Amino acid sequence: MTKQFSVLTDSQWAAISPFLNLKRKRQHDLRQIINAILWLLRSGAQWRNLAGPWPHWQAVYYYFDQWKSDGTFEKINLALNKMDRQRFGKEAYPSLLCIDSQSVKLSPMICEYRGLDVYKRVNGRKRQLVVDTQGRLWVAQVHSAGDSDGSAAVPLIKDILWTAGERLEKVLGDQAYNGIFAQALGEWSIERSGVPV
Structure with missing residues (x-):
């Protein structure tokens, strides 16, 4: 577990990005959206207190709600768990x-x-x-x-x-x-x- 928040590294983003629709042109960068969600989770702040370099809180919440509803977070978690187990030589x-x-x-x-x-x-x-x-x-x-x-x-x-x-x-x-x-x-x-x- 990390002691403080840090943005996604290139290798972390490479593992997560295949689960997101990156082909469509968007107003907000999905990597920034994920970073904002991770910052909220790490800091425990309220949605409306999202500030600084992140997109507006309503945009971040929109994507969070979409990914929660369609199972994207579960798919990402499953894939990362499998990759991490294999990294340690397990099935x-x-x-x-x-x-x-x-x-x-x-x-x-x-x-x-x-x-x-x-x-x-x-x-x-x-x-x-x-x-x-x-x-x-x-x-x-x-x-x-x-x-x-x-x-x-x-x-x-x-x-x-x-x-x-x-x-x-x-x-x-x-x-x-x-x-x-x-x-x-x-x-x-x-x-x-x-x-x-």
Whole structure:
């Protein structure tokens, strides 16, 4: 993890750019748009506070929303994960994934996906994260903190099986994932390949 923001290098841009439509003439440079999104993520600033060398915040948000909706970010993440695994001499797809959630407090003004996690005493949201053994993020979901981990993770099963490919053998999680999630994962994996995960 980097300690501070830095713009995309030429090699990083070369890995990301094939997923973007660069043939069309645009008012804004897509590399600058990506850099602005990365700056927002790193600094935690609000969209409207985007200033400096970046394009206007509404233009940046427009592309962010488009790429989020059409799955561009997921495709980029999948490709970069595969490249990074191969760089370390591993297979492109993992055979083992880990799933867990993290409860996050919300400010009182935010109402969407809000709930109370009674075990951690947090009023807010939960992040469900699926990572490989080296910590690369493969699948993520945000939902109310009041939803139980196992049942809230069931919609992630299709994403997990699509992302990990045929190589997936196990998905590790804590006790919260033993019930409905484990059962549903086993059923989906048998349907997909005839072999339970």
